[in-house]
Amino acid sequence: RPGDAAQMFERSVALAGRSPELLGQWAQALYFASDKHFTAQVQALTDEALQADPNEVTSLGLLGIAAFETQRYQAAVDYWTRLLAALPAQDASRSALEGGIARARENLAGQAAPVKARALKVRVTLAASLKGNVQPGDSVFIFARAINGPAAPLAVKRITVADLPAEVELSDADAMMPQLNLSNFAQVQLVARVSRAGQPTTGEWVGRSQPLASDTQAQQALIIDSPDN
Structure with missing residues (x-):
């Protein structure tokens, strides 16, 4: 039962x-x-x-x-x-x-035609100076979070260091929580984090974007180049 x-x-x-x-x-x-x-x-x-x-x-x-x-x-x-x-x-x-x-x-x-979901296009690379500090199997979490909103990611993709450089799209389809969608927030920050332990919240190296509109059409470049303090 x-x-x-x-x-x-x-x-x-x-x-x-x-x-x-x-x-x-x-x-x-x-x-x-x-x-x-x-x-x-x-x-x-x-x-x-x-x-x-x-x-x-x-x-x-x-x-x-x-x-x-x-x-x-x-x-x-x-x-x-x-x-x-x-x-x-x-x-x-x-x-x-x-x-x-x-x-x-x-x-x-059979329902009304849905509005095309917004998607952020991101190209993620690893700084050349860090290639000796990571392993191919280390997890890489790429996510968007609200500038004015909850700390939890709005959309997330998981790849590995071996996949870098990589181009991904983040949209409502990548939401971690049904009530927290990328399309519900006007301004977001993009983050790419290397985590040897496979945890999206903590890691060793990170790259962050400046704040941007969640409906930005142009592809954004993220370089993982800083210690994740």
Whole structure:
């Protein structure tokens, strides 16, 4: 039963720690135990899971389900597309997920044509002087955060040092929290952070942009060149 599963995952988190995977599974169990209500606790757990790992599969799947159930079909497509990209090529759930994306797109077509989502284009490079200080497998988090707003990133992409230089786009599809979208804030700052531990909030090296409008069309250049103090 969902209620029993929620209690089991709560105990697991208490014993094993707040890993993104356990937090996502706990959130999912709570969602179904509350008759598919996206409660404040479910929101907090998925927020925490995706803050630690933007590709946490259970949280992405759950957010897609919640969006679909509330007829936010574009958000469902966005979350499930991110989930699909994170799954192994042979994962048995890919077929059902692709079917869900197709249904969401069909339902979306029946609604008013959506406004084209704004997207910030970013080219990220690593300063030549730092190449001896990083490893190819170190995580690189590229994100936008509000100038006047919450500290949490509004949109985030995760790559590795080996992928640099890289060109990415940040949009509402990359939101870590459904209520915090890039399009809701006029001014943002772009940040690229190298984190050996794989944590988006702390790392060793960083590059930051000047404040810019969130609907800026021109590609922005970010150079990772400073200690992350």
